[in-house]
Amino acid sequence: MPFEFYRSVCTAGASKVTWSWSLPRVRSIVYQAVVVAAVGLGAWYFISNAVENLVARRIASGFGFLLREAGFEIGETTFLSYHAGDTYLKALAVGLFNTLRVAALAIIFSTVLGVSIGLARLSLNWLLAKLAAIYVEVIRNVPLVVQLFFWYALITESLPAPSEALSPVTGVFLSNRGFAFPIFGSVTPLALDYPVLRGFNFSGGGLLSPEFAAMFLGLTLYTAAFIAEIVRGGISAVDRGQFEAAYSLGLSHRQVMRFIVLPQALRVIVPPTTSQYLNCTKNSSLAVAIGYPDLVSIVNTTINQTGQAIEGISIIMLVYLTISLAISGFMNWYNRRFALRGSKA
Amino acid sequence: MLVRTTLWMEALVLLLVVAEGAHAGATADSALKKGFLQCGVNTGLAGFSQPDSNGEWRGIDVDLCRAVAAALFGDARKIRFTPLTAQQRFTALQSGEVDILSRNTTWTLTRDTSLGLNFVGINFYDGQGFMVTKKRNVKSAKQLDGAAVCVQPGTTTELNLADYFRANNMKFKPVVIEKLEEVLNAYFAGRCDVYTTDVSGLVAARISRAANPADHVILPEVISKEPFGPVVRHGDDQWFDVVRWTLFAMIEAEEIAASTSFGIVADSCTRRRYADRPRTF
Numbered sequence: 001m002p003f004e005f006y007r008s009v010c011t012a013g014a015s016k017v018t019w020s021w022s023l024p025r026v027r028s029i030v031y032q033a034v035v036v037a038a039v040g041l042g043a044w045y046f047i048s049n050a051v052e053n054l055v056a057r058r059i060a061s062g063f064g065f066l067l068r069e070a071g072f073e074i075g076e077t078t079f080l081s082y083h084a085g086d087t088y089l090k091a092l093a094v095g096l097f098n099t100l101r102v103a104a105l106a107i108i109f110s111t112v113l114g115v116s117i118g119l120a121r122l123s124l125n126w127l128l129a130k131l132a133a134i135y136v137e138v139i140r141n142v143p144l145v146v147q148l149f150f151w152y153a154l155i156t157e158s159l160p161a162p163s164e165a166l167s168p169v170t171g172v173f174l175s176n177r178g179f180a181f182p183i184f185g186s187v188t189p190l191a192l193d194y195p196v197l198r199g200f201n202f203s204g205g206g207l208l209s210p211e212f213a214a215m216f217l218g219l220t221l222y223t224a225a226f227i228a229e230i231v232r233g234g235i236s237a238v239d240r241g242q243f244e245a246a247y248s249l250g251l252s253h254r255q256v257m258r259f260i261v262l263p264q265a266l267r268v269i270v271p272p273t274t275s276q277y278l279n280c281t282k283n284s285s286l287a288v289a290i291g292y293p294d295l296v297s298i299v300n301t302t303i304n305q306t307g308q309a310i311e312g313i314s315i316i317m318l319v320y321l322t323i324s325l326a327i328s329g330f331m332n333w334y335n336r337r338f339a340l341r342g343s344k345a
Numbered sequence: 346m347l348v349r350t351t352l353w354m355e356a357l358v359l360l361l362v363v364a365e366g367a368h369a370g371a372t373a374d375s376a377l378k379k380g381f382l383q384c385g386v387n388t389g390l391a392g393f394s395q396p397d398s399n400g401e402w403r404g405i406d407v408d409l410c411r412a413v414a415a416a417l418f419g420d421a422r423k424i425r426f427t428p429l430t431a432q433q434r435f436t437a438l439q440s441g442e443v444d445i446l447s448r449n450t451t452w453t454l455t456r457d458t459s460l461g462l463n464f465v466g467i468n469f470y471d472g473q474g475f476m477v478t479k480k481r482n483v484k485s486a487k488q489l490d491g492a493a494v495c496v497q498p499g500t501t502t503e504l505n506l507a508d509y510f511r512a513n514n515m516k517f518k519p520v521v522i523e524k525l526e527e528v529l530n531a532y533f534a535g536r537c538d539v540y541t542t543d544v545s546g547l548v549a550a551r552i553s554r555a556a557n558p559a560d561h562v563i564l565p566e567v568i569s570k571e572p573f574g575p576v577v578r579h580g581d582d583q584w585f586d587v588v589r590w591t592l593f594a595m596i597e598a599e600e601i602a603a604s605t606s607f608g609i610v611a612d613s614c615t616r617r618r619y620a621d622r623p624r625t626f
Contacts (some may be wrong), residue, residue, distance in 0.1 A: 200493065
């Protein structure tokens with residue numbers, strides 16, 4: 001009972017000044033409540049306006065269309081088998097896998113290429129440094145979609161037709177339909193399945209289409225140019241004293257890079273590189289310009305056939321948000337590894 | 346006489362618009378207030394909507410929009426054109442970016458019902474066909490098993506193509522490119538064996554883009570019905586009436602032009618012929 005007595009005395013005394021406007025805490029609560037209410041009101045207005053217009057124009061809404069038959073074919077599928085009688089949901093899954101395939105491969109190869117070019121630009125060899133600089137300046141300053149058109153035109157116009165395909169090694173064919181190569185059989189495992197020219201095109205074996213090749217080349221070279229600059233900046237950020245101390249210890253240039261400079265440089269390199277990976281993933285949506293069936297391209301077709309633009313765009317947004325959060329989550333974990341090591345050293 | 350008759354019919358349509366002024370539709374109102382008609386057309390399809398070498402839009406779809414502008418303002422030049430790809434066209438109309446879509450759009454059940462659009466009528470009857478290079482030696486569409494087919498996305502062409510190949514137990518690889526210029530580049534570069542779209546589009550592509558038109562053959566099979574017509578939004582009956590009767594006026598005018606230009610002497614004989622026509626207004 002004494003405790004309650006003291007508590008009530010304390011609160012009784014304080015209640016006289018609890019809600020005064022002069023208190024910063026009170027002001028901040030009121031301002032934040034007003035902002036939340038304004039945002040909520042804005043969101044409610046937009047949503048109710050959209051719903052009202054959809055109903056007035058008699059446009060269908062809801063996600064039920066995902067279970068309807070798609071009716072269109074898709075040029076290439078990754079791991080999934082798809083035909084025109086499947087649902088829209090399966091078509092979207094095919095698009096998603098296509099996006100992930102080209103984005104993942106572009107990220108990996110552009111990292112390798114970007115690090116090499118970044119290091120080349122810092123090289124003591126004048127020619128190598130200048131070539132790397134020219135590469136970075138040219139590729140960074142031309143819009144990506146123009147580069148994609150360039151690669152696609154180059155591949156389709158300069159390679160021959162399937163009947164005159166180039167064949168450097170038996171079983172491998174290079175034509176304007178793509179790069180056909182033997183794979184371990186889908187029909188007979190452990191035996192190589194060779195591509196054979198039958199009628200119009202090659203059947204059997206694996207095929208890398210010109211659309212995929214152009215996407216992959218364009219994305220890789222473009223992202224590599226940005227990563228090269230980030231790597232160069234990261235290495236330049238390491239204090240000059242570290243280099244001199246390492247050389248004075250008798251370490252070779254390669255050892256200096258690997259054990260002293262890069263671990264410190266990575267702390268500066270990793271956060272901007274995360275942004276470049278996210279950019280690369282989102283840039284893969286330019287595939288619609290050259291005919292690669294990625295997620296955005298398939299959702300666009302779906303929107304056009306069903307008329308449900310809002311549902312389609314929100315699917316695209318949700319998927320890209322998920323992919324981007326996954327990439328940045330992984331990169332943040334990777335970054336923390338370096339931060340911890342650095343502080344312990 | 347043709348011009349006078351056409352203008353007279355347009356004036357009648359205008360009268361309809363003015364007479365209904367009591368509850369004027371939203372689209373007509375906003376167009377009159379803006380002072381011009383916003384018309385959605387193709388990015389460049391010869392014969393339907395294509396800018397000529399002076400930048401003037403020419404084609405049958407363009408003519409229809411000019412007629413609607415003439416009906417609204419009495420001046421066919423009070424018009425702005427928005428080039429739209431197949432993927433953008435319905436969203437542009439639904440959202441109000443254009444007042445009317447006159448873009449060789451096929452009239453289908455889905456488009457007429459679940460997209461919130463109304464098809465006003467038909468100004469061109471077409472069908473879907475296939476074009477291949479002559480040296481392929483293909484005589485019929487049923488020999489196209491395994492071909493790579495260039496097609497634009499978001500069209501009835503894409504769906505009909507899949508249905509036709511499924512129905513005939515054939516396989517194909519679609520090369521799906523959005524822009525018309527790019528898809529034609531891909532076909533003429535040899536990226537795909539076959540180009541498929543409406544037969545009118547095949548003819549237009551062959552005339553305007555082929556290095557040697559005789560090298561390309563349009564196969565005899567026409568695999569679908571593609572009736573083209575102008576499209577407006579749901580919920581504006583007055584605007585629907587304006588566009589529909591403009592279309593009918595143009596059809597009437599063309600019939601009269603055809604009958605006078607086929608050597609029938611323009612005298613009391615013709616006037617009597619005209620007077621005998623059933624009244625449509």
